[in-house]
Amino acid sequence: MGRLIYVIRQYPILLILAAFAVVFALASPDFGRPDNITNILRQSSMLGFVALGMSFVILAGGIDLSVGSTLALATVIVTVMSRTLPPALGINAALFAGVAVGVINGVLVTRFRFQPIIATLVTMASVRGIAMVFSNSQAIFGTLPNDYFLLSDAELAGLPLPAILFGIAAxxxxxxxxxxxxGREIYQVGGNEEAARLAGVDVESIKITTYAICGFMAAVAGLILAARTQSGEAVRTGLGWELNAIAAAAIGGMSLMGGVGTIIGTVSGTLIIGMMSNAFNLLGIDPNWQRIVVGVLLAVAVASYSNQDLLRALRSRANRAAAPPGAGAPGAPAE
Amino acid sequence: MAPPGENKTMEPFLRAEGISKAYPGVKALQNVDFTINEGEITALVGENGAGKSTLMKIISGSLTPDSGVIRVRGEEVTIQTPRDAQALGFSTIYQELMLIPELSVVENVFLGNLLATSVGTVDWGRMRRETAKLLDQLGLSIDTGRHVRELGVAEQQLIEIAKALSTRSRLLIMDEPTASLATEEVTKLFEIIRELKANWMTIVFVTHHLNEIFEMCDRAVVLRDGRIVGDERIENLTEDSLIQMMVGRLLAGAHKERRQKSTVADDAEAVLSVRNLTRRPELDDISFDLKRGEIIGLAGLMGAGRTELVRCLFGADAIHSGEIKLRGEMIRVTSPGKALRAGIGLAPEDRKTEGLILNLPIVENVSLPTVHTRTSLAGIKHRTEHREIHSLSERMNVKFQSVRQHVGSLSGGNQQKIVLAKLISSNVDIYLLDEPTRGVDVGAKEVIYDLVRELTLQGAAVIVISSVIEELVRVCDRIICLHLGRVTGEFAHGDFDLDTIMLRAMGKKITAAPGAPPPDIEQQAEPV
Incomplete structure (x- = not known):
């Protein structure tokens, strides 16, 4: 029990997650049924992979807008290549492409000193373009073998495979x-880049790695999505996922300034978004409202986190003002 | 640890030879030879901009010199990155502490050197234990899991020292370690430094507080204008001789150019009256009058409150109490916009970040504060704008190819002139100039000061901040010394005396008559 209180103190987001679950369960009798839970987990795991990758980038002080495009590219690569080649090759190629996009992002940010939002905006546009060229902007059906669909549909011990994979990744x-x-150096770079640099941390390679991890995770999400939809598609796939992934991380308490946040937070944020969209479906609420609610939720979360900072700042400021004006006096008496 | 006493006659611990470093337009270090003896505390002193930080950064690997070699115990070493310096056992504590506020004390102590278990994971347990041991050694009783942001500055500084100890450093460089500490904290820090020294740690202490040098150091090395101008055992130094080295007498000739007498009429109207101005904790009860046609110089150390004072007068920072009268009328300057409309203009200390918009053309920078006066329904009157700027730049001898040229491409001196042009074109008559000659070459300095004098002859009044007291003595009608946010001295033009002004700016009181042989110096009481 004491342990539980400690965990909740450390991760208050878990309490919020539980509160959402209870509210949705009360609102809809279908929500708590085992097959619905399985469904939520299966659904959430794709966004979860993207949000995990995003967390690495955000922790190091960056942001990645290209994940939706990378995801779409992965669905296209695996479906196109499976026309003639075994799917294992397509899977590897898709993962490789994800890492490559990440490395390009990282290099643009570190070597070419692009701001992260611009660098990833560049790849966001061009990677989707590449996916459209590959697929001729057509949805690709019927190239994947049936075994491939297990990636989405298989269950182990009652749990969907994508959720298990996501759990392992988390x-x-x-x-x-x-x-x-x-891993710690990622926090250090995000927390104070200059201090990390002066402590001998290789800031550039840390940043590049986080983008590479993010690209990889987005590709994994794309592979699962391809299994789930049994197709690859370049134009609409993954649109807006970058925003949902950022929202999941932020709802989970990750600071976009970098250096603050946990994986538990991101996983919780992902599940909150996943449960919400599921519950809204069950309740027959207009999907457009989901977007609005995610927006409001994000605002509430960020406001509560950043007001903690604000309160803290005010407090320390009050302390400073209360200190005698001699504080900061450089000279101790000589004799 | 090396056995004490053995290295005294051998090679010094560190010898830097012929170190030079230039930035565009500025030679920060010129052929500097610098030695650090093992187990000693070496003071590195000099005025702002003398090159102390540059030298320190070169030794700690965060800057690479243009030329020169560094030897450790006689052996040449290359220090390209902070890691190289770390590997040699050098630790640096910067004035702005390099900690990560959102991480724990443990992680900050082991920043860059996290301990690993046998399988390569981070060994939190061992680090926690070692941190507790180090903190204990430093007399600091805090939970090692706390976030650094929750700690006070003094505690944070001790974390930095713990960080140095955790890497078994042999050389500890401290940049102005006392700058943001209260008196008792300084005493405690000094105790710790003495203990480190007793344990054969070599320490470099960058400071410009004389009492600290005499209290703590074995040797003082003085930098001025990027050159070493003095290197003496502390026993052979007096405060006077040290100040002399810091300030230098090379500029003695410049005194001839000094104005023979103040050009301000005794009965000139006070255009700006400041009474009991207070902004805690930076400024405490400041009062003075600025007369029409007068140039007042503000002398003081970094952190004395000079910049804060002019920022308050310009409405950039709020004042907590006190009043400001403009030509006899009470005013409240609550924003820079209001100050400009009232005729008060500021040329900020850091022209690159606060004074100019580097990637905009000259013309837009100059007309920025006044663009509304040149706008008609048809838009901005560009022709008027250009004409005014050309006449201004001619007057100020600014060199540029076109008014469309980006300000960032101009030299430091020319940038400063653009800042002034901006003020002149906004028709202000009270000029607040914060370090207008920093990083500016000699010729441009003259132009800037000539221009300032010319402005006052036309009836403007000027407050100028400079860390170079000779400059103030040359151009000002009156000099006010600030120390720790208080006025510690006011000198009329006839009473200018470099040493006295310098001592007052350092917070010393002089009881003997000026000019009398060795002035009796006593520590001024710290404000409570």
């Missing part, structure tokens, strides 16, 4: 960020 990410030197 655990690995959390471990990596907390227990490896490189």
């Amino acid at each position: 655990l690995l990410s959390g471990f990596y960020l907390h227990f490896t030197r490189h």
